[in-house]
Amino acid sequence: MGALTGRTALVTGGSRGIGRAISERLARDGARVAVHYGRDERAAAETVAAITAAGGSAFTVRARLGVPGDAEELWAAYDEQADGVDVLVNNAGTDGARKPIGETTPEEFDDVFALNTKAPFFITKLGLERMRDGGRVVNVSTGLSRRAGMTELIAYAMTKGALDVFTMTLAKEVGARGITVNAVAPGVIDTDMNAGWLRGEENKAAWEAMADLSPFRRIGEPRDIADVVGFLASPEGRWVTGQWIDATGGSLL
Template sequence: MSDLSGRTALVTGASRGIGQAIASRLAAQGATVVVHFGTDEDGAAATVDEIERAGGTALAVRAELGVDDDVETLFAGVEAGLAGRPLDILVNNAAAAPAGPLGATTRAEFDRLFAVNVRAPYFIVQRALPLLRDGGRIITISSVATRMANPAQTSFAMTKGAVETMSMTLANELGVRGITVNAVAPGATRTATNGAVFEAPGLVELIAATTALDRLGGPGDVADVVAFLASDAARWITGQVIDASGGLFLGPRT
């Protein structure tokens, strides 16, 4: 396990699911973690409590993303929590869920998707750069939706394609500072909050049958990849989209 002792991390959307797992994993490796949440205060408190009970250090910061002044609200809390310390790791995990197929998506849903999934991470990076030390890490959570045609997730996939492009171009811009910028693309990942989705008869079996590693993913599977990219071991990886789907839809298995 790579050592992140003495480093600081901001993980957006860390009150539950994949974000919670990422925050806990980075803290377990020694980082002080700022746990961002939008509305789930209890979930954020539970994340901080879990980290502290395991011997780590964390603090929660509330800021609703996708609204006016969201980034300034977030960083007012981040800077107060860091108390003058630089930021070492930024994980853009918070995202709005798919809004549905083309025929059903409203303008308001479309605008919210882009406000939360694209505008917020873009300006979070912009705001974080003066705090981010040379040699730091920027990691954004994307999705395998960018490499497959799913009519129910067209607008969502568009937002994730945007942050993948952002990661590649920022990697080229920020490399002179030794900052690596990458994206991680999970596939079907069962969490405590979306578990009901996978209760549909036959769905788990269908997904497993189209996944090379023959199972659903869990939050820890994605958190491990993020923790690796945050570590010194990943110092020579930048501008990449790391597929963390277990090999979802790679092709026929028989």
């Protein structure tokens, strides 16, 4: 039996990249996993199929996040297929318009905050009404909230900084129920979202530069993050809460 056997998890943005790796990791640990997606139904179905083929249990949940009523839509879809939740992973997010402050419009600013900050806040609010005591909340942050990075990611980094404050503050409120709340902060990860500037021969210099940031001299992989989340979601993570976990592969050293 796995560490999460008999428990149910919801992973937002759980069908691709880091989210898929988290979904698969929690399923391997025995959880029944709700794989959330916004638009890519095929990717979500493929993730569920992969989990099922490996002997796990999963189902898809569709809801567009970053729009009014998103949290209610998400949990309504979830409630049709599950009763209560034990692990909530707020992973869905966007890096936004990727513009420096002088070029960022109010609409672009609002859009990135709506998905990266407001959605996790209200998804968690409603999720806590369904979460059993001893549950886990894990928020996916970024190393950029602790170290200045590319100036075109200023709004994105701000959204994650707010998420970090949410993490440590909420941990104090829900601790009496045995619920832990933590943030995991990746560095550069080889995902489809980063493929445009990271993968391919034309981006070899960028790949090497990012790899050199880590003492391990490599780019992070989705499973590197998923394994950290797996620990925090497990019974062994019971004494860790309110923390920002540096999962940048040492890039901030």
